Amino acid sequence: MLHLTSHAERPEVSPWMEGVSAAEDAPSLEGDLDVDVAVVGAGFTGLSTAIRLRAEGLSVAVLERAIAGHGASGRNAGHLTPTIGKDLPTLALLFGKERASALVRLVETAVGHVEGTIRRHAIDCAYEPVGNVMAAVHPKQYAMIDRAAKAAREFGADGELLDEAEMRRRGLPLAFRRGWLERRGGILHPGRYVRGLRRVALAAGARLFERTPVEAIDDGEPAVVRTAKGRVRARSVVLGTNAWTPSLGRLRGTLVPLHVYLFRTAPLTEAQVASVGWRGREGVYTAHEILESWRLTDDGRIVGGSKVVRYAYGGGLCPDDDPAALAALQDTFRRRFPELRDLALTEHWGGPIALVLDFLPWIGRIGRRGNVYVCAGYAGHGLALASYAGEMIADLMLGRDGPGAALWTRRWIPMPPEPFRWLTVRALTGLFESIDRRVDRALEHGR
């Protein structure tokens, strides 16, 4: 039987947040406060917004339900990728070439922004600018890699097509046979990165209140953000609540919360490192419709997962502990890395992502007075764009044009209400799973 530690009930959230002590927690909000902007949620979106708005000279209070990094920002796999939309050919199909190019430029800017933030503020998050490879595990996926490579070249994305010989020359694990290398970005330790952003926000003068769930937002002038023991009056409110946004009664018709799962292995022995290769340490995600993600960590482990997504009827959040998801991930790990059959999986965890039907983030103003701002729905690729949310929100709030305009000037595709939403999500995930199953079965049967 598998014996893993689930992080569902632990304040550490995921192994990335190990060592975060309760002694560091910011106080909860008690009493009333007046600021220019109240930010709800202290993940990449909320913290990047606090940092940017402080630089604009605005007073900012950040209200976080648990602790900074408790959401997806402290649980993700740490692949910093220039991924935007479902894939580039679909992006071009939905929005045309001009907007697709603008979106590619936006996400590359966002990747550069993360790198600049890490450098400027000396955030010690084990960032390795090794790029990420979108990899085929079977020839059935080659066409998808080739289409992605062609579209990427057309839109000026920085990358390289890796044929099988080049994959082997680079020493990528044998399961990965052809790939599109995204040169921009790499891998990092998300826990240390989000806690670094928290430090930068505090140093910039943002006021942070942790263990302070927001219960209601009155979107008048001023807006009033209510918590159990206090209130914040603000000219504007920014929701950095991603998958929790619908539970605050906002964007219910747009955002679909989903749950995804990861695990971590024990550190690899020298012999295991030699057997797997992976000299370039590139992040890898597969060309499956519901991708698998694989990476090495700075302490010599593998973190892998995704592949399985869950949706709760009505748009609530799913449990972090899902034995069936874990069993599927463990099985996939054993198939992709047969050379590591003795390597133990030591922890697993899950986290919420949010999806808009066109796979692009939703950004804009809502509320009766238009003074509630939201940036959410990164489709599981928010490390770059959620970290850039602060720049985009500031541009929107201050009426400036900016790279984010490619997002906020597009037409939205609304989600249908329940039960049609459940049916839509089931139909989409069912279709994606059946495409992926065909690939995995062909691999299994050597076809």
Ligand SMILES: Cc1cc2nc3c(=O)[nH]c(=O)nc-3n(C[C@H](O)[C@H](O)[C@H](O)COP(=O)(O)OP(=O)(O)OC[C@H]3O[C@@H](n4cnc5c(N)ncnc54)[C@H](O)[C@@H]3O)c2cc1C
């Ligand atoms: C398992 C997993 C793997 C992933 N891997 C990758 C990856 O490798 N690369 C990548 O680019 N992206 C990845 N992602 C996606 C990425 O982590 C997210 O897009 C990103 O973290 C979103 O940041 P955020 O700040 O918007 O949301 P979150 O980090 O989820 O933050 C939302 C915050 O709001 C708080 N909150 C919610 N409700 C309230 C309330 N009522 N009052 C106060 N606070 C509230 C929550 O506690 C939370 O801290 C992954 C996500 C998951 C779950």
